[in-house]
Amino acid sequence: MDAVAIVGAGISGLLSAYYAAKRPECSYLKVYEARYSVGRPHCTGLVSAETVSRIPFARRHVLHEYSSVKIVVPELKAEVNIAFEDCGFTRIDRVGLENTLYQELLSLGVDVSLGDPVLAISHHEGKWSVYSKSSISRYDLLVLASGYNVRLVKSAGLSCKAEKLSGVQVELETGGRQSIVGEDTVLVVLSKQFGGGFAWVVPTGERTLLAGCATAPNVIESVRCLSLLLSAISKVVGGVRLSSKPFGGIVLRGYPIRPYNKRAVGVGDCVSMVKSLSGGGLYAISLASKFVGAFISQKSSLLREVRLLSEELKKQYFLAKAVKTAIRVAEAVGIEGLRLDIWSRGVSYDDHLGILYEVLSNKESLIALARKKSATLYIDRARTRKKRHIFDTLLP
Numbered sequence: 001m002d003a004v005a006i007v008g009a010g011i012s013g014l015l016s017a018y019y020a021a022k023r024p025e026c027s028y029l030k031v032y033e034a035r036y037s038v039g040r041p042h043c044t045g046l047v048s049a050e051t052v053s054r055i056p057f058a059r060r061h062v063l064h065e066y067s068s069v070k071i072v073v074p075e076l077k078a079e080v081n082i083a084f085e086d087c088g089f090t091r092i093d094r095v096g097l098e099n100t101l102y103q104e105l106l107s108l109g110v111d112v113s114l115g116d117p118v119l120a121i122s123h124h125e126g127k128w129s130v131y132s133k134s135s136i137s138r139y140d141l142l143v144l145a146s147g148y149n150v151r152l153v154k155s156a157g158l159s160c161k162a163e164k165l166s167g168v169q170v171e172l173e174t175g176g177r178q179s180i181v182g183e184d185t186v187l188v189v190l191s192k193q194f195g196g197g198f199a200w201v202v203p204t205g206e207r208t209l210l211a212g213c214a215t216a217p218n219v220i221e222s223v224r225c226l227s228l229l230l231s232a233i234s235k236v237v238g239g240v241r242l243s244s245k246p247f248g249g250i251v252l253r254g255y256p257i258r259p260y261n262k263r264a265v266g267v268g269d270c271v272s273m274v275k276s277l278s279g280g281g282l283y284a285i286s287l288a289s290k291f292v293g294a295f296i297s298q299k300s301s302l303l304r305e306v307r308l309l310s311e312e313l314k315k316q317y318f319l320a321k322a323v324k325t326a327i328r329v330a331e332a333v334g335i336e337g338l339r340l341d342i343w344s345r346g347v348s349y350d351d352h353l354g355i356l357y358e359v360l361s362n363k364e365s366l367i368a369l370a371r372k373k374s375a376t377l378y379i380d381r382a383r384t385r386k387k388r389h390i391f392d393t394l395l396p
């Protein structure tokens with residue numbers, strides 16, 4: 001029987017606690033949260049349908065469904081349109097979901113200590129000591145879910161590659177036209193203007209949008225980029241009115257290097273569990289929090305899955321780098337006006353590597369792109385019966 005401490009009650013900590021609370025091997029579980037409440041509006045909440053089905057209670061917090069992504073690179077006059085016929089993605093209400101998870105934990109009898117930041121942790125004689133604002137306690141297992149937090153991650157002997165972007169977004173009402181690209185399409189802009197980052201426009205209702213950008217971690221720079229984005233949107237839709245204050249936080253690019261150590265495991269942003277191309281954390285968090293439950297019951301073979309997930313995220317990090325380099329090279333050699341339309345079936349919104357693999361391994365699409373500057377690629381994984389995701393077969 002184990003006493004378990006979870007540091008942080010963001011989505012990683014709440015989900016990890018939910019799975020831990022269900023393990024009979026868990027004799028005592030305490031969640032420490034620095035803030036006085038749960039549920040922080042900082043995230044856009046875009047997740048694949050698969051990820052929604054993996055997260056308990058997420059389905060009831062779905063706000064909107066999408067079926068395609070339009071990626072544009074203005075400097076190259078280039079665009080890639082990806083349509084997901086059967087595996088779309090959704091926007092979920094993160095604050096609502098986190099509050100539901102919190103209430104569920106309370107009903108399961110979990111001790112959630114709000115307004116109680118963990119100040120330090122240390123490991124002696126096989127136990128973790130947790131020093132919080134209100135107490136000092138000893139635990140058999142430690143789950144770090146404290147978001148981007150270098151100090152605690154180091155103390156736990158964990159490590160990751162983490163590059164910070166500053167993410168800021170705002171809700172808008174449009175003046176004339178309903179949306180820029182259609183009600184079920186999310187627009188992503190990769191431009192030098194965003195200092196190595198990116199921008200996104202998400203339709204949220206009949207005349208409402210969410211627009212945001214992730215830029216170099218500098219408040220002035222992120223505000224400058226957001227106002228640039230808003231004036232561009234305003235021109236297209238005939239004026240915009242801000243319907244929320246700007247909100248956001250740190251968007252990470254990176255991957256876990258050492259996500260577990262001496263009966264301590266990191267989940268989420270604290271160990272850079274993110275898809276670097278989109279900055280999305282929920283995909284990996286929905287998988288890794290399940291591993292925590294298994295970690296508690298000491299099925300050490302499941303550590304293999306944390307390693308596999310980390311390797312996948314590392315590949316995504318290098319994919320993000322490769323995309324950035326390819327754009328720079330295309331600009332340098334003067335390639336302009338490329339257009340690629342991808343229609344997919346059986347391909348997950350989370351599978352960035354798989355989509356790129358399909359594009360690069362399809363001779364016809366490459367030739368068409370080289371000659372005609374525009375191509376349409378059909379990916380039908382449902383027909384070719386390729387494994388949709390490695391974790392679908394590994395997870396209990």
Ligand SMILES: Cc1cc2nc3c(=O)[nH]c(=O)nc-3n(C[C@H](O)[C@H](O)[C@H](O)COP(=O)(O)OP(=O)(O)OC[C@H]3O[C@@H](n4cnc5c(N)ncnc54)[C@H](O)[C@@H]3O)c2cc1C
Nearest residue numbers: 008010011012034044045046118147167268269280281282
């Ligand atoms: C602008 C923006 C848009 C995003 N959009 C998406 C998206 O569309 N899709 C997607 O999948 N991801 C998105 N993300 C990323 C996603 O939000 C993060 O990956 C996710 O929130 C990480 O969750 P977490 O629980 O690991 O960390 P957090 O959400 O940061 O939670 C950490 C918690 O730990 C607490 N804490 C910190 N230190 C301590 C301490 N010492 N003691 C006790 N408690 C502590 C904090 O108060 C906080 O509550 C976005 C992020 C941003 C900033």
